[in-house]
Amino acid sequence: xxxxxxLHKSYKMGxxxxxxxxxINFSVKEGELVAIMGSSGSGKSxxxxxxxxxxxxxxxxxxxxxxxxxxxxxxxxxxxRNKFLGFVFQSFNLINYKSAMENVALPLYYQKVGRKxxxxxxxxxxxxxxxxxxxxxxxxxxSGGQKQRVAIARAMAAEPKVLLADEPTxxxxxxxxxxxxxxxxxxxxxxxxxxxxxxxxxxxxxxxxIVHLKDGVIIEDKKVEQVRASQYV
Amino acid sequence: xxxxxDSNTWQxxxxxxxxxxxxxxxxxxxxxxxIFIYVALSGAAKGLDNGFDKAFKTVxxxxxxxxxxNTSMPYDGFKTGRPMQLKLGDVETLENRIPEIQFxxxxxxxxxxxxxxxxxxxxxxxGSYTLNGDYPIYTKxxxxxxxxxxxxxxxxxMDQARKVIVIGERVQQELFKKExxxxxxxxxxxxxxxxxxxxxxxxxxxxxxxxxAMFIPFSTYRKLYNSGDNVGYxxxxxxxxxxxxxxxxxIKAILKSTHRVNPKDxxxxxxxxxxxxxxxxxxxxxxxTFMSLVVGIATILAGVIGxxxxxLISVKERTKELGVRRALGATPSxxxxxxxxxxxxxxxxxxxxxxxxxxxxxxxxxAFTKDADFPYANPTVPIPYVLGALAIMVILGTLIGLxxxxxxxxxxxxxxxxxx
Numbered sequence: 001x002x003x004x005x006x007l008h009k010s011y012k013m014g015x016x017x018x019x020x021x022x023x024i025n026f027s028v029k030e031g032e033l034v035a036i037m038g039s040s041g042s043g044k045s046x047x048x049x050x051x052x053x054x055x056x057x058x059x060x061x062x063x064x065x066x067x068x069x070x071x072x073x074x075x076x077x078x079x080x081r082n083k084f085l086g087f088v089f090q091s092f093n094l095i096n097y098k099s100a101m102e103n104v105a106l107p108l109y110y111q112k113v114g115r116k117x118x119x120x121x122x123x124x125x126x127x128x129x130x131x132x133x134x135x136x137x138x139x140x141x142x143s144g145g146q147k148q149r150v151a152i153a154r155a156m157a158a159e160p161k162v163l164l165a166d167e168p169t170x171x172x173x174x175x176x177x178x179x180x181x182x183x184x185x186x187x188x189x190x191x192x193x194x195x196x197x198x199x200x201x202x203x204x205x206x207x208x209x210i211v212h213l214k215d216g217v218i219i220e221d222k223k224v225e226q227v228r229a230s231q232y233v
Numbered sequence: 234x235x236x237x238x239d240s241n242t243w244q245x246x247x248x249x250x251x252x253x254x255x256x257x258x259x260x261x262x263x264x265x266x267x268i269f270i271y272v273a274l275s276g277a278a279k280g281l282d283n284g285f286d287k288a289f290k291t292v293x294x295x296x297x298x299x300x301x302x303n304t305s306m307p308y309d310g311f312k313t314g315r316p317m318q319l320k321l322g323d324v325e326t327l328e329n330r331i332p333e334i335q336f337x338x339x340x341x342x343x344x345x346x347x348x349x350x351x352x353x354x355x356x357x358x359x360g361s362y363t364l365n366g367d368y369p370i371y372t373k374x375x376x377x378x379x380x381x382x383x384x385x386x387x388x389x390x391m392d393q394a395r396k397v398i399v400i401g402e403r404v405q406q407e408l409f410k411k412e413x414x415x416x417x418x419x420x421x422x423x424x425x426x427x428x429x430x431x432x433x434x435x436x437x438x439x440x441x442x443x444x445x446a447m448f449i450p451f452s453t454y455r456k457l458y459n460s461g462d463n464v465g466y467x468x469x470x471x472x473x474x475x476x477x478x479x480x481x482x483x484i485k486a487i488l489k490s491t492h493r494v495n496p497k498d499x500x501x502x503x504x505x506x507x508x509x510x511x512x513x514x515x516x517x518x519x520x521x522t523f524m525s526l527v528v529g530i531a532t533i534l535a536g537v538i539g540x541x542x543x544x545l546i547s548v549k550e551r552t553k554e555l556g557v558r559r560a561l562g563a564t565p566s567x568x569x570x571x572x573x574x575x576x577x578x579x580x581x582x583x584x585x586x587x588x589x590x591x592x593x594x595x596x597x598x599x600a601f602t603k604d605a606d607f608p609y610a611n612p613t614v615p616i617p618y619v620l621g622a623l624a625i626m627v628i629l630g631t632l633i634g635l636x637x638x639x640x641x642x643x644x645x646x647x648x649x650x651x652x653x
Contacts, residue, residue, distance in 0.1 A: 054560065054647040074642075075564040082562020093557045093650060097252035110562040115241060158562070 001162060001193050002028040002051065007060035009046055020046045022216040024060070028162075028195065033188040033226070035204035036197045038213035044197045045166060047213065051195065052085055052164050053077045065161050082110050086155030088165035088196075092147040094139040100126060100150045101135040107158035125153040129183055145176030152183060156192075163187065165196035169203055174232075181206045181229035202227075237574075246574050256547055257579065263539030264583035264626060265590070271529025271622055272591025272614050277598065278522040280612025285518055287610045291376045292441060293336070293470035295477050295508040299484055300466035302503050308495035317492055317501050319464040326491055327467075331483050333475035338371040341454055341465040353447070355408040355420040362404055363446045364422060366454025366465075374470045375441045377448075383416045383431025386450050390430075394452040398427035403444040405432045422447070425457060441468070477508030526618075533626055537580060541633030544576055548637040555641050556649020569638040576634025577627055584626045588619055 009021040020043045028034055038044040049055035050062065053069060062069045064084055072080065086107075087093075094103045104122035113121070126132050129149040131142075139147055148168060155163055165184070169177035181203060188194050188208075196207065204210050205227045212220035250257050301317035324339050344350035344363035351364040369386050371377075377385055379399070390397050400408075400415065409415045415429045427449065435444035454460065471480045485502050488494075494501040548555070555568055563571075595612045602609045 049647055052560070054645075054650070075566065078559060078562050078564040078567075081560060087560050089650065093553065093560075095554050095557060098248070102248070106558070107561040109241060109245060110558075110564075110567065112241075115244060154561070 001030045001032075001065055002026070002195075003061070003063040004051075005061045007047075007050065007062065008058045009043075009050060009055070010058060020216050021050075021057075024216075024218060026211065026218060026221070028193060030193050031188070031191050033185070033194045033208045034196070035207035035210045036195065036213060037199060037201075037204050037210055039199065041215075042213040043216045044199075044213045048164055048166055048195065048197050051162075052087060053081050078110075082107060082158060084161045086158055086160035086163045088148070088151050088155050088163065088168045090167035090170040092139070092144075092151045092171070094147055094150060094154075096139050099136050099138055100131060100142065100153075103139070103150055104154045104157050107154060111158060121157055122153075125157045126150070128156070129153045143176070144172050145179055148172060148176075148180050149183060152180070152187070156187065161193065163192055163194040165194065167197055167199070169198065169200065174202075177203065178229045178232040182233050185226070185229055242570070242574065246571060246578055249571070250575060250578060253547075256543065260540050260543045260547075260579050261583040261586070263543075264533065264536035264580055264630075265587040267529070267533035267536030268584050268587030268622060268626065269591045269594075270532045271525075272588055272619070273594050274525035274529050275522065275618060276591065276595040276612040276614045277609075278518070278525040279614065280595070280598070280602075280609045281521060282515075282518040283610040283612070284608030285514055288608050289511060291378075292507065293374045294511050295335075295471040295473060295475060295480075296374050297469050297471075297477065297481055297484075297504055297506040297508060298466050299469060299481075299488070299502055299504045302500055304494055304498055305500035306495040306498040308498065309493045311493065317494070319467060319488075321462040321464060323464065323488060323491065324467065327469070327484055327487060330487055331480060333471045333480045333483075334469055335472045336370055336373045336468075336470040338368045338374055338468040339451065339464040339466075340368075340371065340468060341366040341451065341458075341460055341463060343458065351423055351447075353404070353408070353420055353422050355418070358408045360404065360407045360445075362401070363443070364454070365442070365446060365448050366451040366460075367448045368451050371448075371468060374468045377442075378434040379431040380434060382414065383429075385431060385433075386448060390450040391452050394450060394456055396425060396427045396453055397430045397449065398422065399431045399433055399448040400429055401433055401442070401444040401446050402435050404447060422449075423457070471508065477506055477512070481506050481509075529622070530625070533622060534629065536583070537626060537629040537633050540576060540579055540583075540630060541636055544572065544634060544637040545640065548572065548641045551641075552644055552649045555644065556646045559646035560650060565642040569642050572638035572641050573631055573634040576637070577630045580626045580630030581623070584623050588623075 004024055004026040007021055007024040010017045010019040024047060036044045036047060046055065050057050053072060069080065095106070098106070101119060101122045104125055105118040108118040108121055123132060123135060126135050129152055131146060131149055131153070134142060134146060139150070142150065168184070169180055172180060184194060184196070185206060198204055205224060206229050207224070208226050209223050210220070211218055301319045303317065304311070304313055304315045307313045319339070321339060324337055328334060328337055342363060342365050344361070350361035352361050353359060367386060369388055369391065372385050379385055383399070385399055386397065398420065405415050408420060409418070415432055418429050419426045420429060469484065471477055481504055485504065486496065488502050489496055489498065492501070558568060599612055
């Protein structure tokens with residue numbers, strides 16, 4: 001599903017440049033649940049941003065579902081993001097003046113799906129994350145865990161190839177973190193490919209594979225025995 | 234351009250606008266106020282314009298009066314201070330020699346300009362009024378509204394020198410009882426009985442004659458007072474496109490030459506040029522209209538800039554929202570279009586509401602000044618002006634929307650999302 005070869009990325013900070021990713025080789029197959037771990041500054045978010053086409057790579061190659069991702073203009077990148085990727089952010093990033101349902105329906109709007117169908121699909125995904133009865137509520141009427149579940153529903157609504165989650169539990173307490181992880185595991189069980197960035201070992205243990213990043217290189221890439229989050233819920 | 238006609242686009246924009254009410258209202262107020270001022274000002278200016286028009290409706294705009302005075306210069310063997318007298322022959326001369334003259338009505342008057350008014354009697358009632366000897370054509374210069382059942386002097390009255398008279402509203406009130414029909418009745422003017430053929434109504438606004446004036450055929454007057462070819466003064470109307478000042482000069486020059494007066498003598502003939510005065514008043518009204526246009530457009534401009542300003546600020550505030558939208562697959566052009574359309578939509582709403590409020594104010598003003606003695610009537614703004622203002626607003630709204638839209642697009646989604 002994802003093929004990354006010899007990926008380099010550096011940021012210019014004034015006169016000196018900061019080499020963040022120093023040759024990453026990495027591939028993800030369909031249906032995997034991968035945790036990218038590392039301390040802050042290890043380059044894990046940069047890697048995720050490049051995977052999410054929110055940032056461009058300097059060197060190397062990136063292939064997503066057989067499509068080479070290179071030199072995309074903003075329009076093309078937006079279309080690919082819409083078609084291939086779903087995002088879940090640490091700070092939820094829901095649009096605060098839109099109801100839960102409208103938030104979930106938003107990626108479908110950019111897929112040019114009609115209004116009726118958008119609403120039906122949005123409701124379906126809200127039901128999947130257990131928030132159907134909250135459909136008309138605004139984000140500020142929801143708890144953190146609920147917001148993140150709405151965000152996950154939104155990411156899933158576009159039926160992406162890969163779900164990218166940037167510290168999805170970073171702003172949540174452990175109980176709600178486990179609820180969210182339970183949801184992510186269930187989505188993964190349905191065969192969806194998920195990459196998530198985290199620095200919490202217990203969250204990483206709930207994935208099927210852990211990639212350890214340090215100073216811009218992968219120092220460890222191992223398959224793990226998945227801990228089911230449902231036992232903590 | 235397809236997105237313009239997609240209901241989904243508009244739903245999205247409507248959602249964004251309607252759910253950010255405070256922002257929307259603040260944004261809208263600037264343009265709303267602008268178009269409101271524009272409509273109110275130009276409507277008021279038009280009302281004043283109409284008011285003047287109405288006040289001058291009953292008289293020919295390009296009209297003037299010419300009368301004879303005394304010479305102030307010796308000329309051609311005549312000494313100074315010679316009294317002048319206009320004659321019927323002058324009428325013909327002027328008509329023949331000045332093509333700009335549309336109508337010319339000679340008139341002779343008893344009771345105006347310091348002379349003794351005419352003692353008029355009917356039964357036990359009597360009064361003293363101004364008596365005019367007139368040509369039928371006089372009504373072309375100063376419209377006379379005659380009450381039902383009556384008429385003004387006509388050519389047959391002239392030809393036969395009939396003893397018929399048109400009386401004023403006040404004359405009727407003073408000589409007749411309320412329920413009496415004056416038409417057909419006889420009144421004594423001086424020593425001669427006249428049959429009343431009509432009662433003229435006092436015109437609102439500008440009028441040459443008071444409501445106590447009486448009119449008889451010029452030919453009758455001539456016989457009655459034995460005035461021969463003498464004419465009291467000339468009422469002259471020039472064609473609408475004629476230069477009234479020049480016509481006035483020409484008339485005086487011809488009169489001077491036929492009456493053998495020094496061409497430089499400014500005293501021999503007096504005149505009052507209504508057209509010139511009228512032109513000044515209309516110029517004032519035009520100036521007002523122009524000023525209201527300028528002020529209105531400037532206010533609209535300020536309002537539109539205000540919209541752009543607030544949208545620019547709101548883009549900053551919405552950086553994250555726009556970043557999320559782009560992460561979810563909004564292309565830069567979709568984001569840009571959304572901001573521009575929001576701008577245009579807000580401008581349009583503001584414009585329409587402003588126009589409605591402005592029109593409301595104008596109709597209120599109209600009702601308020603309806604019966605007031607003030608030259609103000611039917612304040613309207615021509616539809617093309619309104620549509621023009623709307624078009625200007627939409628164009629400006631689009632242009633001004635480009636600035637925040639470009640800004641929104643220039644922020645990378647990653648930077649937008651990173652802002653924590």
